[in-house]
Amino acid sequence: MKLKSHIFVCTNQRPEGHVRGCCQSKNSEALVRAFKQELSQSGLNREVRAQKAGCLDVCEHGPAVVIYPEGVWYGNVSTQDVFEIVKSHIIQGKPVERLLIPGK
Numbered sequence: 772m773k774l775k776s777h778i779f780v781c782t783n784q785r786p787e788g789h790v791r792g793c794c795q796s797k798n799s800e801a802l803v804r805a806f807k808q809e810l811s812q813s814g815l816n817r818e819v820r821a822q823k824a825g826c827l828d829v830c831e832h833g834p835a836v837v838i839y840p841e842g843v844w845y846g847n848v849s850t851q852d853v854f855e856i857v858k859s860h861i862i863q864g865k866p867v868e869r870l871l872i873p874g875k
């Protein structure tokens with residue numbers, strides 16, 4: 772089956788104290804699990820895939836998420852935002868404005 776959307780979650784890890792920080796230290800592994808669970812519960816896991824990604828180069832906005840094919844970037848995403856992103860963005864086609872990374 773052709774994938775409808777692809778959700779990439781940065782899980783890049785850097786050493787503690789690194790000047791750029793990293794998404795993994797901001798709980799992004801849990802975010803991947805939450806997306807997978809939400810997609811599965813919504814019956815979307817065959818057409819929408821969530822997966823780990825390396826650094827998306829927006830570290831200051833982490834945890835960072837980008838959804839393709841739209842190329843919509845989200846920052847400071849927490850597990851509490853997952854339901855809304857899946858419902859609004861994936862199901863209804865409406866990006867979650869409050870989480871958009873400015874200028875991306």
Ligand code: FES
Binds near residue numbers: 783784827830
């Ligand atoms: S470490 Fe996540 S965007 Fe760079």
